[in-house]
Amino acid sequence: MTDTVVAREPTVVVDDVHIVYRVHGAGSGKGSATSALSRIISRKRASGVREVHAVKGISFTAYKGEAIGLIGSNGSGKSTMLAAIAGLLPTEKGGIYTNGQPSLLGVNAALMNELSGERNVVLGCLAMGMSPAQVRARYQEIVEFSGINDKGDFISLPMRTYSSGMGARLRFSIAAAKTHDVLLIDEALATGDQAFQQRSKKRIEELRGEAGTVFLVSHDNNSIREVCERTIWIEAGELVMDGPTEEVVGRYERGERP
Ligand SMILES: Nc1ncnc2c1ncn2[C@@H]1O[C@H](COP(=O)(O)OP(=O)(O)O)[C@@H](O)[C@H]1O
Ligand SMILES: [Mg+2]
Numbered sequence: 001m002t003d004t005v006v007a008r009e010p011t012v013v014v015d016d017v018h019i020v021y022r023v024h025g026a027g028s029g030k031g032s033a034t035s036a037l038s039r040i041i042s043r044k045r046a047s048g049v050r051e052v053h054a055v056k057g058i059s060f061t062a063y064k065g066e067a068i069g070l071i072g073s074n075g076s077g078k079s080t081m082l083a084a085i086a087g088l089l090p091t092e093k094g095g096i097y098t099n100g101q102p103s104l105l106g107v108n109a110a111l112m113n114e115l116s117g118e119r120n121v122v123l124g125c126l127a128m129g130m131s132p133a134q135v136r137a138r139y140q141e142i143v144e145f146s147g148i149n150d151k152g153d154f155i156s157l158p159m160r161t162y163s164s165g166m167g168a169r170l171r172f173s174i175a176a177a178k179t180h181d182v183l184l185i186d187e188a189l190a191t192g193d194q195a196f197q198q199r200s201k202k203r204i205e206e207l208r209g210e211a212g213t214v215f216l217v218s219h220d221n222n223s224i225r226e227v228c229e230r231t232i233w234i235e236a237g238e239l240v241m242d243g244p245t246e247e248v249v250g251r252y253e254r255g256e257r258p
Pocket of ligand 1: 021022023052053054072073074075076077078079080081
């Protein structure tokens with residue numbers, strides 16, 4: 001009998017990564033209103049740099065076709081980890097290797113408030129490397145996916161008139177119009193109604209099928225359960241558990257650290 005070796009292709013390798021934020025002018029720590037005020041009035045530079053060690057020695061490998069959930073309490077380092085994979089934060093120690101182009105889709109993704117939704121769709125697509133012809137071909141689909149126009153012609157209004165949910169929906173719709181090698185989604189599914197969430201989940205499935213890797217940070221454990229077969233749990237910047245979603249999310253919900 002011969003063994004068939006299925007070569008799994010790694011897309012992201014995170015190797016003993018440490019990430020440290022340096023907050024300049026964090027000062028001598030009293031933090032009272034009067035000390036802050038006197039600092040501002042005297043224009044003295046607050047002394048010192050405070051360091052926040054947000055990720056402490058995390059390692060894992062992601063493979064093509066995987067959707068991986070990232071869970072952990074507030075401030076555990078999930079967003080930091082995603083930003084680092086996207087190449088937006090330097091590592092203090094260790095390395096991150098990606099095979100393909102990672103794209104971070106966060107609640108803060110840059111769309112321009114003064115421009116209409118329509119202009120943002122076009123600019124966003126161009127920024128992702130689509131050609132003007134591709135943008136024209138996908139435009140209608142993106143707007144329909146977002147559901148922005150479900151209750152009237154909102155797509156021609158400036159983004160600043162949108163609710164935060166509408167903005168997040170549009171951001172996701174733009175990013176999802178393209179296939180990504182590595183798609184990093186930070187809380188973007190939390191917004192939007194049931195129908196939009198269903199469309200998003202279906203789209204994430206397709207993106208995986210198109211051989212990318214998807215990382216999903218969400219406070220909604222059911223979204224993680226539906227979308228991801230593997231989940232990584234981090235706390236205080238350290239990896240607690242990495243395994244099948246049901247096992248990891250189950251323990252997380254029961255508060256059982258392995
Ligand atoms: N820009 C920043 N400057 C300094 N500290 C930060 C910054 N962003 C996040 N942190 C700190 O890093 C830690 C991890 O934060 P974050 O990655 O946002 O956690 P999560 O997404 O899991 O809620 C927290 O202690 C947070 O206060
Ligand atoms: Mg976060």
